[in-house]
Amino acid sequence: MSKVILITGASTGIGRTTAEYLTNLGHRVYGTSRKPFNEVVSFQTVVMDVTDDASVQSAIAHVLQREQQIDILINNAGLGIIGALEEVPEEMIQRVFDTNVWGLLRVCRAVLPAMRQRRSGLIINVGSIAGRMGLPFRGIYSASKASVEILTETLSIELKPFGIEACSVLPGDVRTNINANRLVAHSPSNSPYRAYVDDMNAKVKAEVSEAAEPMYIAETIEKIINAKSPNIYYVAGPFLQRASLWLKRFLPSRIFEYLLRENYGMK
Numbered sequence: 322m323s324k325v326i327l328i329t330g331a332s333t334g335i336g337r338t339t340a341e342y343l344t345n346l347g348h349r350v351y352g353t354s355r356k357p358f359n360e361v362v363s364f365q366t367v368v369m370d371v372t373d374d375a376s377v378q379s380a381i382a383h384v385l386q387r388e389q390q391i392d393i394l395i396n397n398a399g400l401g402i403i404g405a406l407e408e409v410p411e412e413m414i415q416r417v418f419d420t421n422v423w424g425l426l427r428v429c430r431a432v433l434p435a436m437r438q439r440r441s442g443l444i445i446n447v448g449s450i451a452g453r454m455g456l457p458f459r460g461i462y463s464a465s466k467a468s469v470e471i472l473t474e475t476l477s478i479e480l481k482p483f484g485i486e487a488c489s490v491l492p493g494d495v496r497t498n499i500n501a502n503r504l505v506a507h508s509p510s511n512s513p514y515r516a517y518v519d520d521m522n523a524k525v526k527a528e529v530s531e532a533a534e535p536m537y538i539a540e541t542i543e544k545i546i547n548a549k550s551p552n553i554y555y556v557a558g559p560f561l562q563r564a565s566l567w568l569k570r571f572l573p574s575r576i577f578e579y580l581l582r583e584n585y586g587m588k
């Protein structure tokens with residue numbers, strides 16, 4: 322059955338592929354970007370900055386005015402960041418949390434009254450496998466995505482009485498524009514972290530550019546939409562990244578940390 326779907330951050334990457342894919346399946350999809358789309362796309366477009374209350378309110382009002390309902394909200398807009406926890410500038414930390422965490426909650430809060438009124442809805446939040454572990458020099462990103470998962474768990478319980486489901490999808494590496502859009506807190510030349518941060522930046526860039534295209538995330542989202550009763554989270558990523566979650570669960574914590582340090586050259 323055709324659903325009204327709102328997906329944030331649909332100008333590129335996972336959001337764009339998912340918006341096109343779900344449109345092809347016959348859904349009425351509204352995809353957002355902070356700037357008006359300057360090309361023709363197959364889905365409806367809406368301008369929305371998830372860090373701006375007025376922008377979120379007006380985008381949601383626009384969709385509701387046209388469709389009277391939003392069946393599915395996909396909170397996908399997000400920002401990556403690399404830097405040493407001791408050095409990342411406060412403004413960068415705030416920007417990441419304002420987008421990845423507070424932005425997601427802001428959009429949920431704007432959409433929920435209409436979903437509660439209809440006693441139906443599905444919220445899919447895009448977290449990350451990186452949110453399941455404190456990765457070196459990616460701590461702000463990991464913390465923001467861990468927050469996404471915790472908020473999702475709470476939403477799932479709080480919204481059950483109103484017939485609304487919430488779940489998260491946790492991608493591993495996906496080849497998107499996230500490399501170009503990621504904030505990088507470069508260390509000053511005399512910083513003891515400089516070589517580590519540069520190495521991590523190069524490593525993450527290489528991993529993302531060699532990763533699979535976003536279609537596998539779009540297909541996971543389709544699976545969630547078609548599920549009678551969705552799980553609380555869905556992990557989707559390369560085998561080793563998925564396996565790392567099992568290792569974290571079953572290995573002694575210092576052994577798991579040792580493996581992470583080895584993997585990232587942090588002797």
Ligand SMILES: NC(=O)c1ccc[n+]([C@@H]2O[C@H](COP(=O)([O-])OP(=O)(O)OC[C@H]3O[C@@H](n4cnc5c(N)ncnc54)[C@H](OP(=O)(O)O)[C@@H]3O)[C@@H](O)[C@H]2O)c1
Pocket residue numbers: 329330331332333334335336353354355356369370371372397398399400401420424447448449450491492493494495496497498499500502529
């Ligand atoms: N790629 C990966 O390896 C990977 C892995 C795990 C999780 N993820 C998560 O997947 C999601 C999508 O990432 P991606 O890889 O597709 O990245 P991307 O290609 O950089 O796309 C990010 C999207 O977020 C939007 N966005 C950024 N800031 C925004 C804001 N303040 N308000 C509204 N929209 C905003 C951008 O739209 P505009 O710039 O047009 O406004 C863009 O459409 C993110 O949450 C990311 O953390 C990605």
